[in-house]
Amino acid sequence: xxxxxxxxxxxxxxxxxxxxxxxxxxxxxxxxxxxxxxxxxxxxxxxxxxxxxxxxxxxxxxxxxxxxxxxxxxxxxxxxxxxxxxxxxxxxxxxxxxxxxxxxxxxxxxxxxxxxxxxxxxxxxxxxxxxxxxxxxxxxxxxxxxxxxxxxxxxxxxxxxxxxxxxxxxxxxxxxxxxxxxxxxxxxxxxxxxxxxxxxxxxxxxxxxxxxxxxxxxxxxxxxxxxxxxxxxxxxxxxxxxxxxxxxxxxxxxxxxxxxxxxxxxxxxxxxxxxxxxxxxxxxxxxxxxxxxxxxxxxxxxxxxxxxxxxxxxxxxxxxxxxxxxxxxxxx
Numbered sequence: 001x002x003x004x005x006x007x008x009x010x011x012x013x014x015x016x017x018x019x020x021x022x023x024x025x026x027x028x029x030x031x032x033x034x035x036x037x038x039x040x041x042x043x044x045x046x047x048x049x050x051x052x053x054x055x056x057x058x059x060x061x062x063x064x065x066x067x068x069x070x071x072x073x074x075x076x077x078x079x080x081x082x083x084x085x086x087x088x089x090x091x092x093x094x095x096x097x098x099x100x101x102x103x104x105x106x107x108x109x110x111x112x113x114x115x116x117x118x119x120x121x122x123x124x125x126x127x128x129x130x131x132x133x134x135x136x137x138x139x140x141x142x143x144x145x146x147x148x149x150x151x152x153x154x155x156x157x158x159x160x161x162x163x164x165x166x167x168x169x170x171x172x173x174x175x176x177x178x179x180x181x182x183x184x185x186x187x188x189x190x191x192x193x194x195x196x197x198x199x200x201x202x203x204x205x206x207x208x209x210x211x212x213x214x215x216x217x218x219x220x221x222x223x224x225x226x227x228x229x230x231x232x233x234x235x236x237x238x239x240x241x242x243x244x245x246x247x248x249x250x251x252x253x254x255x256x257x258x259x260x261x262x263x264x265x266x267x268x269x270x271x272x273x274x275x276x277x278x279x280x281x282x283x284x285x286x287x288x289x290x291x292x293x294x295x296x297x298x299x300x301x302x303x304x305x306x307x308x309x310x311x312x313x314x315x316x317x318x319x320x321x322x323x324x325x326x327x328x329x330x331x332x
Contacts, residue, residue: 003096004308005056010044012305017057020091020100021068027076027103028068029084032115032332034094035061036300036325037123037151041312059094061085061122063115065332073103081109081332085122085276087268095308097329104273107280110287113294115332120295120324123264124151125283126276131238131262132159137214139163142207144230145170147218148191149177149322151295152240154184156216158292161185169206171199171223173318180296180322200226217241224248231257238262298323 001019004012022028040058063083066076076082084106086093091100109118131152137143143160147153148170160168161184170186171194172178178191192202204210211232217224220243228244228251231237237252240262244252252259267275286292298320301307311325 001097002303003057003092004303004305006044006058007056012308014303014305017092017096019098022070022073022100024070024072025102025104026070026091026100027066027073027082027106028098028100029062029064029082029106030067030098031062031094031096031329032064033062033119033299034059034327034329035119035123036308036311036315036327037061038315039123041316044312054088055090055092057093057096059096060087061119062094062099063109063118064099064330067098070103075103076106076108081115082106083109083115083118083122083280085126085264085280087123087264087276089268089271089273095303095327097303102273105276105280107277107284110284112290113287116297116299116326116328117294119326120151120297121155121283121287122276122280124155124295124324126264126279127152127240127262128156128159129279129282130264131156131216131240131260132163134260134262135214135216135236135238137165137236139165140167141165141213142167142210143169143214143216144203144207144212144227145216145218146223146227147318148172148186149180150218150318150320151324153218154180154295154322155292156218157181157184157186159286162286162291169203169212171219174321176321184293194223199223200229203230211235214238217244220244225251228252228255228257231255234258236260295324296322297326299326299328301327303327303329 066080216238220241225248228248238260300311
């Protein structure tokens, strides 16, 4: 099969490699589309993220058609349309024509969702859902979210609104991102353009000069300090990035904050496949009931190194404009 391989020099190449065959509990899938996530380019740059590389083929979510099944698999048949957050649990990453994954984490494609849309759901959706579930916030609590227009952010906001949360203030970086958040259901008074306004002062002004019960940081680094300062004493800080700074950690410690480290990877390490299956079932149900809308997507190209480099650059420079980036591999 063809796959995009990351070599020892940190460069991507399109190569012909062996097509994986399913073990007794696995399913082989012909990949229709694969999603891009910030962790993909971070694996090429960040020492912490590089530890998560389990295959020279990157990519952590996909949709496609079942082409072979292991002898113990009963829930799927050849020809089934499926999607999955494979993480590091597959035979290889998803920048490839085929993948084999445990049947326990695979999901049938929701009827009202395309292959490309389904590909955009697992990583962002599971992260957003875990964040919401672990926060255990009341609908009356006030929540501040950085980077709300990204893949995780957009899904998180959809989940909040679907479940009746209204006291939400978020940041975005350009007018396209602002428009995307307005389309989801936020109002202009809930969105701070961090390139035009002082985030700290504006957030306080919008919340009657009070700190927030919950802060969800989807950006990290420089804005992490601002986000930490906006949290109330003994508040809850959800860190989705692992990019807290020494200054923001000090602020959070002095506030006696509860820090939630949000990581899908933790469940994969322990082979807790039920986490992935249950989460995707919840998301699929919400999509089928039209309680949340599918992610906005942008197809970056076909299985090619140019496509990968272009997508990574857009993610690195935060130019997604509220869309999930997708690569078509075997269009269906």
